Amino acid sequence: MVKPANFIINTDYATLKNDSSTIVTVTFAGSQDIPASVTAAGSTLQATTDVVIGQIGSITRTQIASSKDSTKFRATRVLNLRRTGTVLASPAVYNPVTFAYRLNATTIRCVYHVLNPYSEILTTEAANETITFDITTFLPPFV
Amino acid sequence: MPVNPRSFLINTDYPIDQVVYLRSGLESIGASSSGTITIAHGLSFIPLLGGSWSLNSDFSVQYEYYSGTFPSGSVSTNLYGVELDITANSTNIIIGYENTLGATTVYFRIFGLQPSDSNVDIEPTASSADNFVIDTNLNYTKIYEAETIVVASGNTYTITHGLGYRPQVTAWKTDTSGFRSPIDFQEPSTLSFDSVEVTTTTVVFTIPAFSFSNRIDYRIYYEESA
Numbered sequence: 001m002v003k004p005a006n007f008i009i010n011t012d013y014a015t016l017k018n019d020s021s022t023i024v025t026v027t028f029a030g031s032q033d034i035p036a037s038v039t040a041a042g043s044t045l046q047a048t049t050d051v052v053i054g055q056i057g058s059i060t061r062t063q064i065a066s067s068k069d070s071t072k073f074r075a076t077r078v079l080n081l082r083r084t085g086t087v088l089a090s091p092a093v094y095n096p097v098t099f100a101y102r103l104n105a106t107t108i109r110c111v112y113h114v115l116n117p118y119s120e121i122l123t124t125e126a127a128n129e130t131i132t133f134d135i136t137t138f139l140p141p142f143v
Numbered sequence: 144m145p146v147n148p149r150s151f152l153i154n155t156d157y158p159i160d161q162v163v164y165l166r167s168g169l170e171s172i173g174a175s176s177s178g179t180i181t182i183a184h185g186l187s188f189i190p191l192l193g194g195s196w197s198l199n200s201d202f203s204v205q206y207e208y209y210s211g212t213f214p215s216g217s218v219s220t221n222l223y224g225v226e227l228d229i230t231a232n233s234t235n236i237i238i239g240y241e242n243t244l245g246a247t248t249v250y251f252r253i254f255g256l257q258p259s260d261s262n263v264d265i266e267p268t269a270s271s272a273d274n275f276v277i278d279t280n281l282n283y284t285k286i287y288e289a290e291t292i293v294v295a296s297g298n299t300y301t302i303t304h305g306l307g308y309r310p311q312v313t314a315w316k317t318d319t320s321g322f323r324s325p326i327d328f329q330e331p332s333t334l335s336f337d338s339v340e341v342t343t344t345t346v347v348f349t350i351p352a353f354s355f356s357n358r359i360d361y362r363i364y365y366e367e368s369a
Contacts, residue, residue, distance in 0.1 A: 021369035
């Protein structure tokens with residue numbers, strides 16, 4: 001049985017209920033040196049921001065934009081970037097990955113993640129880059 | 144009389160998402176393994192899928208598909224330690240998994256929506272009034288537009304919504320082999336991945352030249368993004 005005070009309509013089909021929303025930014029500082037990819041653990045750099053959002057069991061819907069292309073929000077879970085740093089004083093392309101993932105029951109961590117694919121030190125692009133995560137959460141039928 | 148759809152919890156002029164398929168389950172997966180879990184969906188159309196998965200039966204910490212525990216045990220090749228993805232064809236739902244860590248059990252929940260070009264009767268997913276109620280404490284995303292488009296490889300398709308704000312958008316791609324999955328990976332250069340760009344006036348779908356996608360199902364909602 002249900003309490004009439006809590007609802008106005010029953011549905012034949014399950015629904016997706018809105019939960020919460022927030023905007024989170026992550027700034028990756030420019031001109032950082034990333035060690036050569038000799039060891040997996042030492043060849044990455046990350047910038048992260050944590051946010052407490054949503055009820056337990058909520059699902060996220062994310063739009064992501066970079067400060068280097070700030071008018072373009074993309075509806076996506078993972079945004080792959082293409083940037084040009086330097087290796088041994090020569091231009092070197094690398095591919096930062098930005099994404100948001102569930103850290104624990106209440107917290108979402110937004111990440112800017114760079115892997116150095118080279119066997120020499122990679123220096124990232126000079127300018128800082130800020131990633132904006134536009135996150136909404138909703139409750140699926142299972143919750 | 145015109146109304147502002149964002150001001151109403153329920154308005155029959157503005158449809159909301161109806162979940163027409165529900166499924167949950169679990170699977171044991173081996174250490175450092177990859178594979179698929181295949182489930183017959185029994186629908187007469189290829190559903191638009193969503194959902195979540197967890198390493199805990201109570202889903203206390205859960206992940207969306209195409210996401211997982213971070214970081215992986217091998218950062219040079221995998222972003223996530225355990226990752227599940229999801230796709231569907233005309234008969235099955237296929238959950239793909241990639242595990243760079245130890246043996247574990249994955250628990251999955253799946254919901255499916257009906258494509259806009261499907262017009263068939265479907266059994267209700269609500270088994271009793273206790274399960275699915277429209278709760279006045281919550282808002283429900285209202286659909287501005289739910290359509291299916293075909294975009295040739297190497298082309299863009301622009302929808303002018305004119306809402307004046309950046310709306311929430313969800314999209315699915317279908318490849319030439321008939322597999323349909325959420326669009327969840329993108330890159331600005333659109334070299335590899337299908338892209339959904341959202342502005343205050345438009346939604347732009349871009350299909351890279353060598354993409355295998357040939358159909359996009361999308362839903363634009365009246366609700367603003369955050």
